[in-house]
Amino acid sequence: MTQKRNVSSPTISAGAQNTMKTSSDQQQSSQQTARPKSVELVEVDKEEAPPKQRTIPLPSWHFLGLVLILLSGGVGFAATSILLSFNGSSNCNALYVPLASATTRLYCAQVEAEQQTLGSYLKAIRMVDGFPQDHPLRPDIDRNIEVWTSDILELAEVQFQEGNLDEAIAIAEEVPVRSTARILVEERIEDWRLVWRDGERIFAKLDREINDGDLSAALRTAVELSYLENIYWSTVKYEEARNQIQLARKENEELDVAYVSHRRGGIENWLQAIEQASKISEDSYAYPQAQKLIDDSRENIIRYIEDLVDQQQWDQLMSLSDRLPGRLNLDNMVVDWKILAQAGLSARRGSVIDLETALVQIQSIQPSSSVYDQSQTLMNRWQSEIADVTLLEQGDAIAAGGTITDLQRAIAKLNLIEEGNPRYGEARRKVAQWREKIEISEDRPTLQYARDLASSRGTNALNEAIVQARKIQPGRALYDEAQSAIREWQGTIERREDQPIYDQAIALGNNQRYSEAITVANQITAGRALYPKMQEKVGGWRRELTAATKLRDAYNAASRETISGLVEAIRLTQEIPSSASAARSEGREAANQWSYGILNEAQRQANTASIPEAIATAELIPSGTAAYSSAQVQIEAWERLMRPAPPVETSENDVFLDPQI
Template sequence: MTTQTENNNWKISWQLLSLILAVSFGGIGFLATTVLLRLPSNPSCNSISLLFSSATNRIYCAQLSAEKNDVDSLLKAISLLEELSPNHPLRNEINRHIKEWSNEILVLAEKELNQGKLEEAIAIARKIPSTVENFSIVQETITQWREIWDKAEAIQEEVESELKNSQWNKAFLVAVKLLNIENDYWQTTKYQETVKTINLAREESKQLDGAYVTLRSGDLDSLLKTIEIASTIPPSSYSYNEASKLIEEAENKITDIVVGFVDNKNWNGLGDLASRIPDQSKLKNQARDWTIIASAGRNANLGTVSGMELAVAEAEQIPSDSKLYSKARELSQGWIAQKEDLVHLANARDLARSGTIGDLNAAIAKAELVTNDNPLYREARQEIRQWKRDIQIQEDKPILAKAQELALGNNVQSWQNAINQASQIQSDRALYSEASDSIREWRRNIERVEDQPILDQAISLGNGNNYQQAINVASRIGRGRALYTESQNQIRRWRREINAEEDLQRAYQNAQNNDPQSLSTAISIARRIPSTTTIENQSRQAINRWSEQLLITARRVASDYSLTSIEQAIKIAEMIPSGTPAYNQAREEIRRWNNDLNPSLNYEVRSTNYE
């Protein structure tokens, strides 16, 4: 019993001892941890003190530095803890602080990034020591920033490209992509700047709308207005290239107008154009040359030797580097030639003034000295043609006068002699047309005298109703002769008479059958006979007579009072044409017979009339 009690006491003592030891060691560990982690109440964080300070003091000083939350302070905090041994018992806690402060540095760097300062942000991030546990994240972040920036700058370059090409809508569509960039700077500040730039470029472009309208007009005033409007766009504008193109196109069109003025020798127009070129235009230097050429052209147009000499002198003022140099040389050579030919042409005109054949031939010889490559050549040829015409008139006028004198005999022989005389004037002579007209008149006089008896004979036969004989006689007058048209008119009239007689005979033949269908056919044939023929009255009488026969036949058929008979009578009566005496009677009979066929309808009609 005593032994058992001792054993129990021993067990209790051992359990109590274990509990006391556990509490003691736990308390010591807790106290040690508390001491290590508890920051000193008044530590020293100067550089000298830190050389000999404990880890807890360094952590405390690092936290104090990190609380300033600027890059240098955070880096200093990291540096303080980085000096501790990698195997330090508090390494996990140290690494946690370093990682936290590294992330805070990245946050500060990203603030710079969101203000558009890529390089500053990268510089801050790179200050984080490469020994920190999360340094790979730092590198990845920098790479990500560069990718964001490259993507945003590519969008910006694309916007710039569209703006330079004046594609405002496309530029805006591209700019919208900036909203997808994961960066506040590009999504807000840069996007707003870009949209503002696009809108400004668009507004400046709208200023050019009026320039486009005037450019399309194409006249000089409109082209000068185009240059004036487009010149207001400054070189810094995205519309500057567009404005420059408009100015260039307008200036090219003005140059084309100048070429037209020079080619057409419109010197007044050229001079006016040159005086209106704006001082700032690239065409101003060329305009000076245009003024010189215009003045030279006006002097040349005076048509005098002195005028040509002055024109040549002015043309030689055009410098060799001018676009008009070749044209000026060409004009100058032409004016020199014109000056020489002016003398020839003036001498020729002096000779031609007397009007004699000898002087006219001499004038022609002088004018032929003007060469065909000279601007005066056409004028010289016109003078030569006129002088040759004057010579021909003087030579041929006696011949025509003699012919006209011969024709005064007013007989076939006189006219024939006149024709023979006038035929001496050839087709290339000045009086040929007048001679030909006279010859035609005399020839028609002869033809009338020759053909009038033939036509008279034919008319006489036609008046005797011998139409075919009349046609045969009149047909002897050939085509192209004076009385041909008149004879053909008579022949057509006689043929109508023949056709009318044939139609009337055919109508009579049909009517002989004396049945309704034959009578109707006869009437149709007779109605085709023209009212201008001599048998028109005879055909009308026959139509009236046959219409009366149809009415009699219809009444006879209807007298049977059968349904079929009445219907047949109506059909016969309907064959009677309007305009005949029997027509109105036939219509009245048709109404009466229809009433007989429809008595109920007749009753209703009568009742209605009675009411």
Template sequence: MSPKRDPRHPSKPIPVPRSRTQSRRVPQSPGPSPSYAAVASGDVASGDVASGDVASAISKEPIKRPGLRGLMFFRWLGSWQFLLLTTLAILTGTLAFAVTSLFRMPNLPNCRAIFWPTASAAMRLQCAESYAGQGSVDFLLEAIELVEKLPDDHPLRAEINTKVETWSSQILTLADEQFHLGELETAIATAQKIPPNTAAANEVETSINRWKRIWDEGSETFEEAKEKLIEGNFKDAFGLSVRLLDVSNDHWSKTKYNELTKLIGLAREDSRKLGKVKRLISRGTVSSFKEAIKLLSSIKSESVLYKDAQELKKTAAKDMLRVAENALARQELSQAEEILAAIPRNQGLDQEIADFQVFTEAYRRAWSGDALGLDAAINRLQSLSKERPLYDRAQALMGRWRSEIKALAQLDAARQIAAQGNVSDLRSAIVQAKQVGTDNPRWDEVSDQISQWEKRVQTTEDQPILVRADQLAGVGTPQALRQAIQEARRINPNRALGDDAKKRIDRWQARIEAIEDRPLIEEARRLAAAGDLAGAIAAASRISPDRSLYGEVKNDLDSWRAQERNRTLLRDANSRARSGNATDLASAISTANQISSSSAQYANAIQQINRWSWDLLSLAESESRNSLDAAIRLAAQIPSQAEAYPSAQSRIQAWQAEVQAAEQQTELIETESPQDFADTVPTVGGGLESQQFPE
């Protein structure tokens, strides 16, 4: 029995109390423990002396008696209570082990340790059932393999075949579950592992074909829906997603359906983003590019439009490089650098961006505009080797700058020739400058210089002509003015002094026309003052609208024509009114009423209209005895400015009242009965038998 341990320190034994007379313990010697009898009798201390060497120990050491407590402990160990407790503990442990062993199946590690060539068929079947109970494909296949090694004529073959069929069906069921989980290849591989001599094997090919058909149906529908999403046809994509619900596979009808609906919603949102991105890119501003890149970065990788977004991002990056270079060409450095910083990296354009930094430095040097700055810019671009992405663009730019350097050299030579300022030198300078081609970037500058020299040459050549023309025009006569005009027309309108010559010609022509037309205007005004408007109009009409004094005479001419027209109207009105009948009076009133109130004939016209209106009203009064309607029509033609107008309106109202009363009387007579009408018919004797009136 091992010594007791201290609960607070399990590694340390509880010290056994010693007797007061015991001075020290006998050291242990190797060997077997002392017997229970020796210990119980107290002749040997427990664990101190081996049973085979008791006599030697006694002869070497004096016998030590244990203490009272130790003696009581040893006596308890030999009591019947201790023996009873020990026996009960042993029996309880044995019973628990037996029950556990009885109800527990052999575990896998034990089956793995069996040497199968010598194992019994019952052991194989028992381990196979244990394997199959795990429920996985590998364990089911291992269970089948374990029992299939038994011969066909074995006594347990019938039971084995039944179990193999069951296990094969379970494998096919697990394969179908794998198919529904979306693991088609795994399901096919699992089904193909089923033993060929089982009933489940006959269903393998049918199941695999059905799985493939269903899988192809779901896959085609899903991919077609994704293509519709890429095209932006969300309606058809949604219709295809609904078709997935009818696919006989949980992976397609549930998992992939949910995935597709999410893709549709995401694609709809991303499609709007791409549309906005294209509009932003087309603006070509720094802010629009930044916003476009931000929107493109928000399109997630699982979106069907992610690839389009990446392509569009590359396009945007290239456009940004182009816009940045244009900004550099306009010497807008800050804008170019801002665009460059906003270009997205990792889009396959990192080398282009690095080359663009070289372009920036080259442009800065070229901004000086002189040959030295352009040459320094060319030297900077020459650092780009052939394998660099912007090498071709650099070569083109260097070629342009070399052309500018050549143009500047030719222009400088031409300016040196034109420094003397005479016509011959200027013409030579123009010839020299024109050697610069029109396709040269500096052609505008060269062209402006050529135009200045040509104007100087033309001015020098044409100035004497203008001087001679001014001298001729100084005489002031029409003949001298015509000679001055003829002299000035020698200058081509497209030459430097062409505008000056034209202004002089127009001024001198106006002076000639004024000298010629002034007598006509004075004659027309004299005739008009004398009352001969027709003669005044005839005289003024001889001045055509393209003559210089036409504007002066036009107002007089319009006034005279208006007065003549008013006279003609009044004359025609008087002529028509002479007959005195109603129709002519109404026509005369209408004609006279056309005379303008600002005319001198207006007062006379009003006087005549008043007289003719009273005459027309009198005729209407006479006509009222025969026809009220005719009288109303005549009186209605009297104009509002005539003195007779109020009286005419009053008579019209009275006549209209009479007409209305007559119409009502007629309607009343027409409503009488036929018998009432017959009573009023005269008899044969000529008298009336009776006369009845309506109540």
């Protein structure tokens, strides 16, 4: 705010003197101005009057002194009257500055400055700034100019604090360049510019940090604005910075959701990413990133649609074309995609009319279209397909007769469709079906004849049926069925031939003559019908032989009547297969007896030899035998006996008696 300042006015005496001087000067000027006229009149009179020579008497000094006193008093009185008759602002408004005295101009300048406006301050300065530096009132004038300049700068400061730097500078530069207080203006403008540059530098740094996504650093930078000595930067721009950071944080969160959808991939996620990114406004810091994400998703969608076209997924293409948002700027492409989809759906129905309809639809795609090449490829394909469909329809009509001749003629018709044609695969499938029908028609009587022969179940009849069925060659439609019948009939023959051998081997095995049973069973060779069943029996007999051998070896080891022999005998019984139940049971009983034999020997050693030796012997008893638990109990007892007894604690009160007493 501009404050009214008290400026010392020039002294009245000085003003009076100047006023008196000015009044005297004006009187002298008027006298000088009037004097010529009076002088001219005198000269005219002199010209008209006849010349006379007359002596003028000089006045006395008394008279001259009186005149001098009267003149001095008159001048003072006139000056005082002028000062007393000066009426403030009303006279200042009518003041003619070039003829006004310094005191008057200074006074009027002060009155003008009291309006406290830019114009009044500037006018006040102009009123008094023209006096020379050696003027008596120059110090007062300079002090007033400095005050008014400061007031002007305060007005400019208001604009500066409100954020109007250019307006502030413009106001300050209104101060005349030659003004004595101009240096104050230059210093103040430089200070403003320094503060403004700091604010712009901080804000530019904040912009970069927000664009880089470093919102934490941006928030720290925003705090720097609050320290600037400018209300606009420290409040308005500071709040603006905080709002931008908050908005950027919110938009980054929205953009993160869009990025997640984009990275997941798939048409649904790409569309969702576009929808999320489109929420970012153009004035947002995240707008360039959002647009890039939209462009990337757009390219992914275009590639996806191109794959649909290549794969001829016309249903999906039609559905997707209706869902694409307008913001992708794909309107022209969408129109062409729909045309492709409609034409593809028509062509898929497969008839000649449908293919011709598809050709008409696809011809509306212009050469400038991005799918023009695909449309031309499809046109060529469908044109070729029309010829193929004609042949297929003709072949179907011929094959409908159902005879072998009709089917052969239909096959010949479809063989005209060359490899590489659009319907070549379909033609091959139809040909294969018709050939299968022909082969079935040709081979069914043969297979049926073989079945009729085999129905009697005689061996010779079965062999003859096999011969007939083998006439059906590999690759023919009924080949697998014929081979299945052959295996059945061959198995019947083999079972009849091998059954006596099987029965003999079983009888030998039941009598525990396992070696003889195995020898007889091996007469049934691999591949014969009873071979798997016979080998299963042979496996059981081999396990029985192994068990008998293990049990015999165990008895032999135990017969040595040594600790090591008993341990080996127990181990051999534990190796007897569980499937040999009889030998396994006998071996378990023998092992239990032998385990007690080892335990008895350990007890004998503890009584006659040494406890450590007895412990070592007892530890040889295998787990799972009858004596194992007893052996473990005995081992613990012997180990307790071997431990040293703890020392007996005695007290001072204990009394030991002499054994001799």
